[in-house]
Amino acid sequence: MIGGLLTASPHVNLLFPVPWSLIPAVCYASIRSLIPADATMSTNATTRIVGAPVPRKEGVDKLTGRACYVDDMDCEGMWHGITVRSAIPRGLIRSITFDRRIDWSEFTVVTPADIPGENCIQLIVADQPCLADGKVNHCEEPIVLLAHPDKHKLREAAAAVQIEYDPLPQVFTIEESERQDVIVRGADNLLKSFLLEKGDVDSAWTGAAHIIEGEYRTGAQEHLYIENQGMIAEYSAENGVTVWGSLQCPYYVFKSLRAVFDLPEDKVRVIQTETGGAFGGKEDYPSNLACHAALLAMKSGHPVKMVYDRIEDLAATTKRHPARVRHRTALDREGKLLAMEIHLDTDGGAYATLSSTVLSRATLHSTGPYLCPNIRVHARSWATNHVPYGAFRGFGAPQAIFAMERHMDEIAAALAIDPVELRRKNFLHQGDTNATEQVMREPMILDKLLDRALNESGYYAKRAQFARENPGSAIKRGMGIAAFYHGSGFTGSGEAYLNSLAGIDTTPDGKVRVLVSNTEFGQGTNTVLTQIAAEVLGVDYVDVTMAPPDTGIVPNSGPTVASRTSMVVGRLIERASLQLLDLLREHAGLGATFTREEFFAACERYRAAKGTVESLCRYEAPPGIEWNDQTYHGEAYGAYAWAIYVAQVAVDTITYSAEVEDFWAVQEAGRLINPVLAAGQIEGGIAQAVGFALYEKVVLEDGRMANNQMTNYIMPTAEDVPPIHVVCEEIPFRYGGFGAKGIGELPHDGPAPAILNAIRDATGVAFNAIPLLPEDLYAGLAAAQPVEEPAAR
Amino acid sequence: MSKNRSATLSERWPPIHFAVNGASRTVNVPPMKRLLDVLREDLHLTGTKEGCGEGECGSCSVRMNGELVNSCLVPVLQAEGAEIQTVEGLALDGKLHPLQEAFLEHGGAQCGICTPGMLMAAAQLLDHSPHPSGPEIREALAGNLCRCTGFVRIFESVVAAADANPATNTRKEPVRHAR
Numbered sequence: 001m002i003g004g005l006l007t008a009s010p011h012v013n014l015l016f017p018v019p020w021s022l023i024p025a026v027c028y029a030s031i032r033s034l035i036p037a038d039a040t041m042s043t044n045a046t047t048r049i050v051g052a053p054v055p056r057k058e059g060v061d062k063l064t065g066r067a068c069y070v071d072d073m074d075c076e077g078m079w080h081g082i083t084v085r086s087a088i089p090r091g092l093i094r095s096i097t098f099d100r101r102i103d104w105s106e107f108t109v110v111t112p113a114d115i116p117g118e119n120c121i122q123l124i125v126a127d128q129p130c131l132a133d134g135k136v137n138h139c140e141e142p143i144v145l146l147a148h149p150d151k152h153k154l155r156e157a158a159a160a161v162q163i164e165y166d167p168l169p170q171v172f173t174i175e176e177s178e179r180q181d182v183i184v185r186g187a188d189n190l191l192k193s194f195l196l197e198k199g200d201v202d203s204a205w206t207g208a209a210h211i212i213e214g215e216y217r218t219g220a221q222e223h224l225y226i227e228n229q230g231m232i233a234e235y236s237a238e239n240g241v242t243v244w245g246s247l248q249c250p251y252y253v254f255k256s257l258r259a260v261f262d263l264p265e266d267k268v269r270v271i272q273t274e275t276g277g278a279f280g281g282k283e284d285y286p287s288n289l290a291c292h293a294a295l296l297a298m299k300s301g302h303p304v305k306m307v308y309d310r311i312e313d314l315a316a317t318t319k320r321h322p323a324r325v326r327h328r329t330a331l332d333r334e335g336k337l338l339a340m341e342i343h344l345d346t347d348g349g350a351y352a353t354l355s356s357t358v359l360s361r362a363t364l365h366s367t368g369p370y371l372c373p374n375i376r377v378h379a380r381s382w383a384t385n386h387v388p389y390g391a392f393r394g395f396g397a398p399q400a401i402f403a404m405e406r407h408m409d410e411i412a413a414a415l416a417i418d419p420v421e422l423r424r425k426n427f428l429h430q431g432d433t434n435a436t437e438q439v440m441r442e443p444m445i446l447d448k449l450l451d452r453a454l455n456e457s458g459y460y461a462k463r464a465q466f467a468r469e470n471p472g473s474a475i476k477r478g479m480g481i482a483a484f485y486h487g488s489g490f491t492g493s494g495e496a497y498l499n500s501l502a503g504i505d506t507t508p509d510g511k512v513r514v515l516v517s518n519t520e521f522g523q524g525t526n527t528v529l530t531q532i533a534a535e536v537l538g539v540d541y542v543d544v545t546m547a548p549p550d551t552g553i554v555p556n557s558g559p560t561v562a563s564r565t566s567m568v569v570g571r572l573i574e575r576a577s578l579q580l581l582d583l584l585r586e587h588a589g590l591g592a593t594f595t596r597e598e599f600f601a602a603c604e605r606y607r608a609a610k611g612t613v614e615s616l617c618r619y620e621a622p623p624g625i626e627w628n629d630q631t632y633h634g635e636a637y638g639a640y641a642w643a644i645y646v647a648q649v650a651v652d653t654i655t656y657s658a659e660v661e662d663f664w665a666v667q668e669a670g671r672l673i674n675p676v677l678a679a680g681q682i683e684g685g686i687a688q689a690v691g692f693a694l695y696e697k698v699v700l701e702d703g704r705m706a707n708n709q710m711t712n713y714i715m716p717t718a719e720d721v722p723p724i725h726v727v728c729e730e731i732p733f734r735y736g737g738f739g740a741k742g743i744g745e746l747p748h749d750g751p752a753p754a755i756l757n758a759i760r761d762a763t764g765v766a767f768n769a770i771p772l773l774p775e776d777l778y779a780g781l782a783a784a785q786p787v788e789e790p791a792a793r
Numbered sequence: 794m795s796k797n798r799s800a801t802l803s804e805r806w807p808p809i810h811f812a813v814n815g816a817s818r819t820v821n822v823p824p825m826k827r828l829l830d831v832l833r834e835d836l837h838l839t840g841t842k843e844g845c846g847e848g849e850c851g852s853c854s855v856r857m858n859g860e861l862v863n864s865c866l867v868p869v870l871q872a873e874g875a876e877i878q879t880v881e882g883l884a885l886d887g888k889l890h891p892l893q894e895a896f897l898e899h900g901g902a903q904c905g906i907c908t909p910g911m912l913m914a915a916a917q918l919l920d921h922s923p924h925p926s927g928p929e930i931r932e933a934l935a936g937n938l939c940r941c942t943g944f945v946r947i948f949e950s951v952v953a954a955a956d957a958n959p960a961t962n963t964r965k966e967p968v969r970h971a972r
Contacts, residue, residue, distance in 0.1 A: 053900075055897045055898060056897065056900070056902065056903075058905070059896075059897045059902055060889070060893075060897065061905075062902045062904075062905030062908050063880075063889065063893040063896055063897060063902055063905075063908060063912065064840070064880065064881070064883070064884055064889070064893065065838070065839070065840015065841070065879070065880040065881050065909050066840070067905050068839075069839075069842070069906065071839075071842075071843070072833075072839035223940075224938075224940050225904070225906075225940055226842075226844040226850055226852055226904070226906045226907050226938060226939070226940055227842070227844070227904070227906040228844075274905065275904065276842070276904045276905065276906025276907075277903075277904040277906060277940050277941055278904075279940070309846055310844065310845040310846055310847070521904055522903035522904025522905065522941045523903065523941075524903075676899070676900040676946070677900060679900070679945075679946070680900045680903055680941070680942055680943075680945075680946050683942060683943035683944075683945040683946065684903065684940070684941045684942050684943040685943075686943055687942075687943030687944065687945075688940065688943070709845070709847060709849075710844070710845040710847065710849035710850055710938070711847055711849055715938060715940065716943075717935045717936075717938060717944075718930075718931045718932075718934040718935045718937070718939075718944045718947070718948075719931045719932065719935045721943050721944050721945070723945075724943060724945050
């Protein structure tokens, strides 16, 4: 065992605690109703710990190198695994032969025949094989798994597994897939479609003063978490499957393992190790990797570690969906929106994964923060023979918002209106209805956010200055703006469907533990949830810890996605904490006011009487949430975070490079539980979106990522990220944890259109596709302006 | 791999001596084994991380004889006689290094996987430039990729640590390892 590794090792975890599912529901059913969902103790309360910049809960471990990531774990007898993958994008597997130069008796070899249950990863649609059986639908699809005690022997062995194929016709683009000349999936290549309609779009065109059309494209984007995907699995007939790994959603992995191994709930256990970044990339893929490692563990009789290197991680795991969005917009003479018709299409890749829900969020974010009486959004996700695309921060919204906000600037140019005023003229306000005819019941301050952004950035003064300076300079500067929102939590009835359960308990040694399956991967789950519990319970921040992210210990409080942790799960922790105080007052003599010491003394009296000190709450939808999944009407999200972002960009007309020189991010995302962590989320999201806009290109050749190395997939470095000015207005959301709304994804939505709008302002040329690399700038600028001598810099 | 088998194999390799965080170490490993793997697998110093294996991300940064190196690009034979500092050597006697304190306070670490390498790069910078300018900080950290923070809070952390005027181990020239 590697030093310092105690609690997380396979060896010390052989004793299973009672699985959550075996605890009778009545334990918490009786106390569940004590605190109603709309109890508002706190959204406007003065607080001690909520709102304070307390240090990251696991910060010291991360700063001293003690934090234990999956590749830092080791144990006696552990073997290593590798995946043999398809070399072609689509075809039938004719034969698999094992070269005799390898002594295969040393290896464990797993094929689909070794799968005890269903050969299928469990997600929204169960269509993706755990291991390809007879047919492959994308490059790098897993076919055979190998394990050996010596990891250095794996690569040669994997190369000695020879697979012959009968290739089938392939589809690589949205255009090829929608043409349906080649059908690669189902009857029509369609993974999912949505039709959202409001008003009467068809009759709106005739009376319009202006009709503006545009087409906008966004590319695939790699998460580039710095820790590659990794998993360790262990199997025994007695205990079933246990996995430790880098992942976001323990209960997603749990679900797939149960199906693939055909095991009951108490024979599957998933434990998250410290996770080195995720951004959605560890939402779905870890289910595949966990099943692979566990199959090797079962067959070899050893714990098996599988940790991808960067090359494999980039080639084989999910990316952001490429998108094509077409807008047709009708406006009146003053520039008020009359109708929007939007065709939004994504490349979903070879299997369904999360494409339907990504498309849903894209649909619901495609019309921007604007009031428009007539709307039609026709959204479709198409199957191709690419590696399946998956979740990535923003989840379809960045693609849709890029199109909407780029389009607004093209409308402004066509109508010769200030792009700021065009937006202001059309903003949604409290009481208006959005595209799904959801009434905007919460306070909205888009105008205020806009004013703040204009003031902070000196927007108009800078535009005037650049208009004077640009003609004499080879460096063209410009200002760009984007207005947008991000819906927090699962879409529509999603949160009710998740039915999350979360809570707290206390231990005899005087600690409060937060019981959630929501995981920490840098975004601050541990800190924010322990802050909330400490605040309500009247104890210190250091008195509250996180229970291990282990499905054998914590309840299913839903996945760690969709900017839901602070708002939805934070609210559950707030309610569970209030509920515990009520229990202690009723049964253990806790006073109306109390000290930290009196709290823990009451806990021990309660424990002596009742056995355990625990309080759990189940999600209850706020009142009035109605959503129709068929018509796409109603309350699409419980809450929205709103933002205005401004970019200052310099385009060098000699080198054709574009640089973001300065950036302002003004938003209202509810109450900030921890201002340092919140700002860190916003800054990090903006940096990632600068990459989305200007640097990060997934080069796909015949279905394979050609630049699957950090050497040639370029993310922004310390020298590329602009100064970022973060301003947050706080309007507490009454159904969020201490008033929180979602903040994690919002900052990835706005930068790309703001930057491209700034480039348009700088150069006068409309660029409608990202990533916008120097060669693209060259092509656009050279086409717009025949060669001229650049002026002196 | 069984212990017996490792012992047999390791006897084939000549010993390589160096010091890590002030302690003398001797390893019997293939001379072309990456310093990163020797630190992690043979010396159980797993604070040093691998992100890319090709010297791009800087997660495996350690200091060797006063230079910042990507330990994934250093064959261990090049470490013969060297003085190496890893993240485990930053905190002394249970007290956090000023950079660690600053990263904790200013949100310089999020997921933590780039953090050890980032700390080594920052320590290297402050050794050579105790009060670095903004552009100096950006340049010094440009070889260390962070996907979470957007670097803003890392810059702030470095400035705060510089303002705290660190007078601890990073200020001293590393002591040569006596063989």
